[in-house]
Amino acid sequence: MYPIERVEALNAEVTRMTVRAPEIARKIRPGQFVMLRIDERGERIPLTMNDCDPEAGTVTIVFQAVGATTMRLARMRAGDALLDFAGPLGNPTELAGARRACVIGGGLGTAIAYPQAKWLHEHGCEVDVITGFRTKDLIILEDEINACSARQVIMTDDGSNGNKGVVTAPLQQRIDEGADYDLVLAVGPVIMMKFVAATTKPFGIKTLVSMNPLMIDGTGMCGGCRVKVGDEYLHACVDGPDFDGHLVDFDDAMRRGVMYRSFEGAAREAAAGRVASEGRDCGGSAAAGAVGAGADERKGA
Ligand SMILES: Cc1cc2nc3c(=O)[nH]c(=O)nc-3n(C[C@H](O)[C@H](O)[C@H](O)COP(=O)(O)OP(=O)(O)OC[C@H]3O[C@@H](n4cnc5c(N)ncnc54)[C@H](O)[C@@H]3O)c2cc1C
């Protein structure tokens, strides 16, 4: 079992959780993820390392309650334990050698991109971070990102933080001003990553995107997580999750992303019902709202 040491709500939809997993904490690197399972009846889901402390033996994850499993996870508390917490899985993000980087996070993707920004900063790279959220109440990790970036620009869809617009606008502006990035890393909704890649392509800036297709085993066996990259289909779990943004077929990824939506909706309703019938405050309407809005923001996504 993997004891939960700390649970903290970052906003109405997003939870930060620290789990005791010493073996993984020693090995895991930015960009890698774990597959966790709450208990015997639970599904395995992939969640990315947001932070780790090898000395304390802990791994921190940040997740958005979008469906059956993440809703149950958000109800867990310090002192509870997870049945499975397997990893590290996937490949670390290739960050070595970057001198000037722009890290871009969309919604929850901000939490997934944070360890890369931190690593780059600690290794002498000048890092700009651009993040985008639907509204100012959903902004997360502002202080943590300030601590590891030369510049942080936060955009909101509704302009409620005084900065209305999409993340590609400040990216384009920085490039036009001569930012001279040698790496752009984007983690967020597929549509956001598509437009980030389209923005950097004319300038030939190396652009990595973190893909989040449906994963079942996380070990390359099931074929569920295929992503079209150039002429071939690669597995996000073992070949990724980061890929060259100028080669990914984002339209294909978006088509595949909606294939299981009705099945997931049914599981989500069942989970909400189960939590409610267990006599807990399941945040019913709030959680349902988070699902509708969050589905496109998960992992950005
Ligand atoms: C490599 C990787 C890293 C991820 N890291 C994070 C993270 O750090 N934080 C976070 O909040 N989310 C992350 N996700 C997405 C997260 O795995 C899904 O939100 C979660 O599985 C949803 O499960 P559910 O039962 O709560 O919701 P469901 O109702 O089952 O699904 C809600 C949505 O999540 C997606 N999803 C469902 N099951 C999976 C699965 N097994 N694999 C991938 N996507 C799935 C579907 O696209 C669906 O639309 C990551 C996904 C991948 C592939």
Ligand code: FES
């Ligand atoms: S999750 Fe099964 S092949 Fe990647």
